[in-house]
Amino acid sequence: MTDIHEKPGGPITVDSSRDSEELTNEVHLNEKRLLFKIDTHVLPILCVLYFLAFLDRINIGNAVVFGLEEDLGMDPKSNQFNTALTIFFVPYVLLEIPSNIFLKKLRPHIWLAGCMFLFGILTIAQGLVKSYSGLLATRFFIGVAESGMFPGCFYLIGMWYKRSDALRRYTYFFNSTTLAGAFGGLIAYGTGHMQGMRGYGAWRWLFIIEGSVTCVVAIVAWFIISDFPEQARWLNEEEQQWVKKRLMADHGDDSVERSIGFRDVVEVLKDYKIFLGALMYFSFLVPAYGYAYFSPTIIESYGYSPLQTQLHSVPPLAMAFFVSLGIAFVSDRVRHRYLFVLFNLLVAIAGIAILLTEHHNTKLEYGALFLVVFGPYCGMPVALCWFTMNLGGHRRRAIGTALQLGFGEIAGIVSTFLFLSKDAPYFHTGYSVAIFFFTLASFWSTCYFLACWSQNRKRDQLIAQDSAEARMAGEGDLDISYRYML
Template identity: 60%
Template sequence: MGIPETRENNKSESEVEAQGDDLPVLTTTTERRLMAKVDWHVVPCLCVLYLLAFIDRVNISNAALLGLKEDLNIEKGMKYNTALTIFFVPYVVFEIPSNILLKKMKPHVWLSLCMFGFGLVMVCQGLVSNWGGLMTTRWFLGMFETGMFPGCFYLMGMWYKRSEAQKRFSFFFSSTTLAGAFGGLLAYGLGQMDGLRGYRGWRWVFIIEGVLTCVVAIVWFFLLPDFPEDVKWLNEEERAYLRAKLAKDTGKAAGHASLGIRDILEVFKDWKIFIGSFMYFGQIVTAYGELLGWVNG
């Protein structure tokens, strides 16, 4: 004897999951399709952004191989190493202020502005004539790039649950690997322009990559998504579902609560922050130390 078909028997997978999680029901799509749409609009934009930021940050090593140190007379002593190091001073100092500004402004405005800024600085770096000019451009490069890494992480946190974000973070980090592989090949090709219009090859590396970054920044101003409640490619049902899911996962952290000094100080009371920081410190020291040793070698 067959079982009568009722509405309870015919519930879609999305309805069952939504009711089990106490979330709004999706009737026009499934959660998998919704998250695929979010992935397509969010992850590639942030990966390209960080890819260009990382290329612009480390291309000085390729420029050094193309004659930068000789032309600026910084082969001896600590001048070259100091130019590498000074980048990280504003990079560290301005990270928290950058995210505060990100919350006050739209992400597509702030991140695109930072991106255009470090692209413009990169062009200027291709025009420097001495060590002082190199130090100045490296300082401003660090200042503009400081918002990229924490800003991208913050924006991802506004779209994904903590359990969902991990896989997206792995794709985001992979863009740095691609930058290392692609950046060297690009620098080699640009280095062949040595002598064109009186500029050395290493200058063209900075200029062309800087112009490319500025162009992408202008395009990204229109493509980079803000928060779920702001974008036009979500309907009201999808928007409500994402809001409810994030609120259930992170509570007030998923909202736009004001950020004050007390909130910042609370971060330093969490021991997990320090453990994660030391782990990342070990990873970055190894990566940058290997890069520096390769260039100096």
Template identity: 55%
Template sequence: MGFDGMASRAPYMSMMLRLTIARPEQLTPQDDKIEGHFDAQSADLPQLRNTTERKLMAKIDWHIMPCLCVMYLLAFLDRVNISNAAVLGLQEDLNMVDGTNYNTALTIFFVPYVIFEIPSNILLKKLRPHVWLTGCMFLFGLVTICQGLVSNWGGLMTTRWFLGMFETGMFPGCFYLLGMWYKRSEAQKRFSFFFSSTTLAGAFGGLLASGLGKMDGIRGYRGWRWVFIIEGLITCVVSLAWFFIIPDFPEEVKWLTNEERQFIRAKLARDSGSAGHDAKIGWRDALEVFKDYKIFIGGLMYFGQVVTAYGYAYFAPTIIKSYGYDAIKTQLYSIPPWAAAWGFSMLVAILSDKTRHRFAFTIVPMLIAMAGFGILLNVHGQARRNVQYGALFMVTCGCYSAMPVIVCWFAMNLAGHRRRSVGTAWQVGFGNIGGIISTYAFLKKDAPEYRPGYIISVSFLSFSAACCIGYFSAVWYDNWRRDQAIADGMAIPSDEEQELLGDMALNYRYSY
């Protein structure tokens, strides 16, 4: 069964571009401001004679979702397994006990990760997804293995740099690819299911590390080295298989019939405009995207979330260990909060789909996370560690359910290959600057209460919530302004102009 049902798509108009003449009565003003779309611009969809739309979407789901989820699970696991290695002796063996060497090793990952986001998405389109994504996957798996072989802090820094460089295309690339297969009313469940790979990676990583930690001393390697070596090896093996499995764009895959391909293409064109896979992306096109101020708000929404999410992902084992558990129990106790976050994020996605709404499902989860951090700020001591541990559930459930809604909401409000490719890469690239801040949020000198880290987390969650309010206001105003322009008789763009304008077209409506 596929993931049917969901959100919407949307947009805003460039007043500088010349539009073709059309009578205003050609466009029916939208009745449902929650569903974004191109209003009354497309003919009926082609008929499916040999299948149904539900069966077709299930077919697409089975070809796309498992591949991308496993890929991103392994990417996130290889990114944050250093937190599991840290409680198994990495810092002591590499002489990083004092100072901020460990935090700097976390930080260096984000430098290339941020720099290469947009170039990576441009290369994704030029090289085809199955080539680019699996190539990156094999390389960051290889680098992860090398992390298990380093002998000093300099070696760790070098491997973390290359890990960030090779992982840079995974998250925006996968989100971009999903956006090229699903219309917005189908997207949120899929996006949340994909994003939940991060929570599953956290749970799986803790479980795997608890077992690999018991390999301490085998062949002369410490347990933390086996964490990197085994998990990196798994990634490399999967990448070789995924090269033959990962789908490209709807126009290119061979497992769709011509009838199915035409149906998907027409459906996406009606939802987001007709700018398709053949649209070329150059640097001038990329810069043109940034003339829309909402692009910057999208990056800021994600930025605030990233500080909190990576702060937890990198330091959860360290925080849990401060409650008095040994290394193996720490790994096991790290699993339940991640598992709860997976379930809650899927619940939020279903409710967001059911109500066809996005804004409230970013704010409410963030309030839950803030409440969790409030408890952690005020409850201390091992005698009350059960309360502190319970607060971690609130933090993970809140943070990791709001993030996929924010990314989906923004990405699916961008129409066409050009704007979605550049916009999603920008949001994730700029947002991950927050990862640099997160790596210095929880310092050893602040243990065991970690008050500065919790204060930083609450502050950036509040910032993200404020940006979500700003984005909601911006898209609501743009929708209202377009309705007024159409009512005043302003011309509607032709199909060719829609390809250039994307979600900036007059007859496009943003979702909120």
């Protein structure tokens, strides 16, 4: 079995077949203990950070149930609320790639904590607005501040773990959104009892309290967010060496010190698989945001009171939290992604089909929501991890992840107009679009699977033939020895 070596005419590369046990023996470390140490330093704060980011993003869906539109003089029969949702995504989409470049230059703890503090302040301001125009302004700048959160956290996690270890960690992180949806309903239920306190409506207290908590956590996060493995002060020299070798063996040699320029962005964009990953995420995200923003409105249409609506929004997401953890564990054990993505999409399609056809049995309709959440909250983490961890090296992963997430967030613009008040209570347009995009996600996932399978097969053939191309080195996942996870 080969070691780290210099390829003729190329940079240093690593045989990806080297396993972690061999590396562990070299430096005499307890792998499980060190992985646990990494987990406890890296994951908890990022999960809390994204929990609050997603909560501050979607709490407007709970706020509208408490009279936000009436208090700000908005016309419930118009599309003003949908426009307020949409304006968030304009800067969010445009700034994700620049954000990951800044994160790499400034270091993660500075960039992520700074963004977090800013959107906390803006969320408080959202609770103090006096007009519809003020709501639009705060939503826009919350989009600016939050644009660095998801791609930055996703990129950072990917630089700490091997592909075979990653999905469980990504699922813990992604479940922050599931918990945000679930706890958002519980928090909204609590603030519902604050209606009229100090002259503020319940929806204002919702924004003010959640924004204040975000600011406090952001200050703490500055001191405890971990940077890249090469910069982590809580690892000793021997541990850093182990982590570095382990990651090089899995996704290539690309140092954090190497800067990212415009030419790097262009080079990454030449890979068609990047666009397949972006289209896959986009297709998932249209119905995902539809559910995140409008599930309180949908549940309220079943005849529940505002407080009952908030409570009934919790169980489907609580179920998704535990199911997604089980799926992640099994997928990591078998080292396969595609079939798990497809299974969750098919379950979600079945749920949407029930909502499209059943309009008189509210218990069945509510039960169908438990199936719908399989798509965005159980399948999407697998798809995101699959794509992200198939990108090797700092630069390709930073750019590729930001492009996928940035392009995918265009879905937010589409999804905010799916469930219009004029379509209540049956929402045929929203459900029809959702089932279409879940089907489209199945198609793009299949295309990505075939692309990775084809690349792996081609590289096997080149190495077997010992061709000149097989001896040429490439960066990260472009190296001939690299094999994509399927």
